[in-house]
Amino acid sequence: MSHARKLSSMDASFLYLETPEMPMHVGSMAIFKLKDGYQGDFFEDFKKMIADRIHVAPILKARLEKAPLDIDNPSWVEDDQFDIDRHIFRASLAAPHDRAMLERTVGWIHAKLLNRARPLWEFYVFEGMANNEIGLYSKMHHACIDGGAGAALTNMIYDITPVPREFPKTVPNKPSNEPRDIAANMLDSYTQLWRQPLDPSNVKSFDLPRSGKSDLGSVLFDNAMFQIESGIRMLGTVPETVKSIRDLLTKVSDPKSRDSLASMVSPSTMLNKSISSERSFAGVSVSLPEAKAIAKRAGGKLNDVVLALSSGVLRRYLLEQGGLPSRSLTAAVPISLREEGNTDANNQVFGMVCSLASNIEDPKERLEAIIAQSTKSKEMSHPLRALMPSISNVAMLGAPMLIQVLALLYSRSNLSDVLPPAANVTISNVPGPRQTLYAVGAELLHIFPVSISTHGLALNITVQSYRDQLDFGFIAGANIIPHAEVLANMLPKEFEILSAAFASPGNHASAAS
Numbered sequence: 240m241s242h243a244r245k246l247s248s249m250d251a252s253f254l255y256l257e258t259p260e261m262p263m264h265v266g267s268m269a270i271f272k273l274k275d276g277y278q279g280d281f282f283e284d285f286k287k288m289i290a291d292r293i294h295v296a297p298i299l300k301a302r303l304e305k306a307p308l309d310i311d312n313p314s315w316v317e318d319d320q321f322d323i324d325r326h327i328f329r330a331s332l333a334a335p336h337d338r339a340m341l342e343r344t345v346g347w348i349h350a351k352l353l354n355r356a357r358p359l360w361e362f363y364v365f366e367g368m369a370n371n372e373i374g375l376y377s378k379m380h381h382a383c384i385d386g387g388a389g390a391a392l393t394n395m396i397y398d399i400t401p402v403p404r405e406f407p408k409t410v411p412n413k414p415s416n417e418p419r420d421i422a423a424n425m426l427d428s429y430t431q432l433w434r435q436p437l438d439p440s441n442v443k444s445f446d447l448p449r450s451g452k453s454d455l456g457s458v459l460f461d462n463a464m465f466q467i468e469s470g471i472r473m474l475g476t477v478p479e480t481v482k483s484i485r486d487l488l489t490k491v492s493d494p495k496s497r498d499s500l501a502s503m504v505s506p507s508t509m510l511n512k513s514i515s516s517e518r519s520f521a522g523v524s525v526s527l528p529e530a531k532a533i534a535k536r537a538g539g540k541l542n543d544v545v546l547a548l549s550s551g552v553l554r555r556y557l558l559e560q561g562g563l564p565s566r567s568l569t570a571a572v573p574i575s576l577r578e579e580g581n582t583d584a585n586n587q588v589f590g591m592v593c594s595l596a597s598n599i600e601d602p603k604e605r606l607e608a609i610i611a612q613s614t615k616s617k618e619m620s621h622p623l624r625a626l627m628p629s630i631s632n633v634a635m636l637g638a639p640m641l642i643q644v645l646a647l648l649y650s651r652s653n654l655s656d657v658l659p660p661a662a663n664v665t666i667s668n669v670p671g672p673r674q675t676l677y678a679v680g681a682e683l684l685h686i687f688p689v690s691i692s693t694h695g696l697a698l699n700i701t702v703q704s705y706r707d708q709l710d711f712g713f714i715a716g717a718n719i720i721p722h723a724e725v726l727a728n729m730l731p732k733e734f735e736i737l738s739a740a741f742a743s744p745g746n747h748a749s750a751a752s
Contacts, residue, residue, distance in 0.1 A: 243316045244314055244315045245312050245313070245314045245315075246315065247312070248312060250382045251312040251382060252642070253380065253381040254313070254380075254382050255642035256642070256646045258646055259516050260513075260514060260515060260516045260650055260694070261514070261646075261691075261692075262353075264349075264378045264691075265688070265690050265691060266377050266378030266688075266689040266690075267376070267377055267687060268375075268376050268520070268685075268686075268689055268712070269374070269375040269376075269683060269685065269687075270372055270373070270374060270375075270684045270685040270687075271372065271374075271375060271681040271682060272372055272684055273371045273372075273680075277371075277680070277681075281366060281373055282327075282366060284679040285362075285364060285375075285679055286323060286327045289323065291406060292396060293323070294408065297317075298315065298358075299358055300318055300358055301383075302318040302356065302358050302359075303315065303359070304316045321358065327364070328362070328363050328364070329364055329366070330348075330363040330364060330365050330376075331365075332344060332365045332366075332368065332374070336367055336369060337368065338368075338374075341374045342521050342723075342724065344365070345374075346517075346519045346520035346714070346717070347517075347518070348378075349378060349518050349520060349689050349714065350516055350518040353378070359379060359382065359383055360378065360379040361377070361378055362375065362376070363376040363377075372684070375678075376689070381691065396678075397683065398678070399674050399677070400677065401677050401680045401682070402680070403677075403679060504569075505659065505660045506566040506567075506568070506660075506663070507564070507660060508564055508660075509562045509719065510553075510697050510719060510720075511655065511660035511663060511695050512655060512716075512719055513650075513653045513694045513695075514692055514693070514716025514718060514719060515716055517716070517717035517718065518692065518714055518715065518716065519717045519721055519722055519724075520712070520713065520715075520723050521722075521726065521728075522685065522687030522710060522711060522712050522713070522727060523713075523730050524685060524709060524710050525708065525709050525731065525734045526707065526709075527704055527706075527708050527709050529734075529738055530545075531544075532741075533737060536741040537606050537607060539609070540610075541704075542572075543613055544606070545666065546593060547595075547602070547606040547609050547737060549570070549666050549700050550595035551605070551736065551737065552730055553664065553698075554568075554597045555729050555733070556725065557597075564598075565598060567597050568594075568595040568597040568664065569592050569594055569595060569662045569663050570595055570662055570666040571665045571666070572591055572592070572666055573665075591616050592616060592662050593612060593613045593616045594609065594613075594616075595609065595664075596608035596609050602736050602737050603741065606740075660695055660696070661695070664698045664699070665693075665700070666701075667688075667690065667699075667700070667701045669688065669701065670704055671686065671704045672706075673704075673705075673706060673707075674706070676705075685705065685708070685710050686705050686710055687703070687711070688701035688702065688703045688710070688712035689712050690712065692714055692715055692716045697716040698713070698714075698719070698726075700712070713726045713727050
C-alpha cells in the first residue's frame with residue numbers, strides 16, 4: 240500500500256461506533272493438527288510464513304491516519320514501523336489445556352480493544368494442546384474487512400496442500416515524483432462526463448483528483464472533490480433509486496405485506512440489554528451435508544436451517560431461564576453485497592430482519608415457517624438492498640467526531656435497556672472453503688467464527704462452512720450469557736431433532752434413536 244486510501248463511510252463507522260464495552264473486531268478460533276513426527280517450532284514457522292506472504296494482503300501492513308480534528312474519515316497508510324512481533328504472539332493456555340479452556344481464553348482476549356496506533360489485527364498461537372492440536376485465535380477490525388473478504392484472505396494465507404506454496408516477492412510501486420496537474424485531470428473528467436452525461440459507464444468512471452495529503456487544507460479540498468464526485472455518480476443512479484423507492488412503497492402499502500412487517504417486530508428479551516466489557520465464547524460443529532439435506536427436504540436453503548437450529552437453541556435456553564416471549568424472536572441477518580470474485584478488503588454488506596418462529600414448538604413446522612418468513616423478508620428488503628451502494632459512502636465533514644460522541648453517550652446511558660430491540664439476536668452464515676487447508680504443514684480441523692456483540696444484541700451466532708462441517712461460533716456479553724458453552728452444547732441435540740423431523744420414513748426410526 241504505497242499511498243493513502245480513505246476509508247468508506249461504512250468501513251469507518253465501525254471505528255466510530257467502537258467503545259470499551261463494544262469492540263468492533265471480528266475473528267476466528269482455528270484448530271490445527273500437527274503432522275506426525277513434526278519436530279519444528281510451530282509458532283516460529285507460522286510467524287515466518289505470514290511474514291513471507293504479508294505482501295499478498297497489503298491491509299495487514301496498513302495503519303490508520305486520522306484527519307485533522309477528526310473532520311473526515313481516516314485513511315489507511317503503510318506503517319513504516321511495522322513489526323510482525325507486535326501482531327503474532329505465542330500465548331499460554333492454562334490447565335487442562337483443552338478446547339474448553341481455549342474457548343474461555345478466546346472470549347477473554349476478544350473483549351480487548353486493538354491498538355489503533357498499529358495495523359488492526361493480531362494472531363495468538365496456543366501450543367501444548369491434547370491430540371497434537373494447535374489453537375490459533377485471530378482478530379481483525381471490522382473497519383478492515385467483512386466475512387466475504389475474510390474468507391478470501393483465509394485462502395490467501397493458508398495452503399491447500401501440506402507443502403507450503405512459494406509466493407513471488409512483488410516489487411512495490413514507487414510513487415511518481417512528477418507533479419500532479421490537478422486542473423488538467425479535473426478538466427479531463429468533466430469533458431468525458433459531459434460528452435455523454437447519461438452514460439452509466441462514464442458516471443461510474445468519473446474520478447476527480449485528490450491531493451492525498453493530510454493537512455487541513457488538503458483534507459477540505461479532497462472532501463469537496465469527493466462530494467462532487469459522489470453527487471455526479473448519484474445522478475447516474477437516479478432511475479434505479481426511483482425504481483427502488485417505488486418498489487419499497489408498493490410493498491409496504493400492499494395489505495399482504497402487513498403480516499411480514501408484523502413478523503419483524505421484535506419482543507423484548509433478556510438478550511436485548513446493555514453488555515459489559517467481558518465476553519463468553521464457545522464453538523460447536525455439525526454436518527454440512529446433513530444440514531443441506533434437511534434444507535432440500537424442507538424446500539428451503541442452508542441459511543434457513545442455520546436459522547432454525549439457532550431458533551431451537553434459543554427457545555430451549557430461554558425456556559430454561561423462564562424468559563421465552565410469546566411472540567417470535569427475530570434475527571438480524573447480514574447479507575453480502577460482494578460480487579463474485581471481489582476480494583477487496585472492505586465492507587460490502589447489508590442486513591435484513593427475519594422471524595425465527597420461536598413461538599412454534601414443533602421443529603418441522605418451525606423450519607417451514609422460517610422458510611416462508613425469510614422469503615418474505617428478502618422480498619421486503621430487496622428494494623433497500625439496491626439502494627445501499629448509493630448511500631453506504633455518504634460522508635459529512637465533522638461526522639467522525641459527532642458519531643463517536645453519540646456512540647459513547649449511547650453506551651454509557653444504557654438506552655438499549657429501555658428501547659425496543661430492532662432484533663433479538665444476530666445470525667450470520669459465511670460460506671467457506673470445501674477443501675482441506677493447511678498452515679506450515681498442519682491440517683486445519685475447524686475454523687470457528689468469533690464475531691461482534693453489541694448493546695441490545697448481546698448474542699451473535701456466526702457460522703462458517705468448512706469441508707463437510709458447519710462450525711458455529713457463539714459470542715455473547717458475559718453479563719448476559721456468562722457461559723456460551725451452554726448454548727453450544729444444546730446445538731447437537733437440536734440438530735438431531737431437526738434431522739429426525741425431516742427424515743424419510745425409512746430412516747426416521749434410526750434418526751430418532
